[in-house]
Amino acid sequence: MIAVIGLLLGFLVSALFLIQGKRRRSNDNQEKKRSSNEPVDVVRPKSYSKSEIAVHNKRDDCWVIIKDRVYDVTSYVEEHPGGDAILDHAGDDSTDGFFGPQHATRVFDMIEDFYIGELLK
Numbered sequence: 001m002i003a004v005i006g007l008l009l010g011f012l013v014s015a016l017f018l019i020q021g022k023r024r025r026s027n028d029n030q031e032k033k034r035s036s037n038e039p040v041d042v043v044r045p046k047s048y049s050k051s052e053i054a055v056h057n058k059r060d061d062c063w064v065i066i067k068d069r070v071y072d073v074t075s076y077v078e079e080h081p082g083g084d085a086i087l088d089h090a091g092d093d094s095t096d097g098f099f100g101p102q103h104a105t106r107v108f109d110m111i112e113d114f115y116i117g118e119l120l121k
Helices: 002-037 048-054 074-079 082-088 106-112
Strands: 046-048 061-066 069-072 115-119
Touching: 046 048, 048 061, 061 074, 061 082, 069 106, 074 082, 106 115
Parallel strands: 046 115
Antiparallel strands: 061 069, 069 115
16 A cells, blocks of 8 residues: 555655756747747947047046057046056057057956947948
């Protein structure tokens, strides 16, 4: 008698796991179908002309161009270890100064936090 009850309980537990597995697979397939039919939002970087960038040439509004990428470094100007040197090319191309020997390699990672777009060619 105990063996029969054990078998029945084992069967019921197995059936529950099978049902849950089917439900999970069904939900996963529906998610895949739904996401593949939805339009994908592609975020394209904004493009700026040199004249648009040139007006951002002050301590409280400072953009720079580095390798045809545009960065708004306004919030970093006061923290810049090189003082006002960051303003030497504000609103203009700072590629040469940025890749100068005075910068540690960590600036190459830091600069990406200030990225706002691409230089319009």
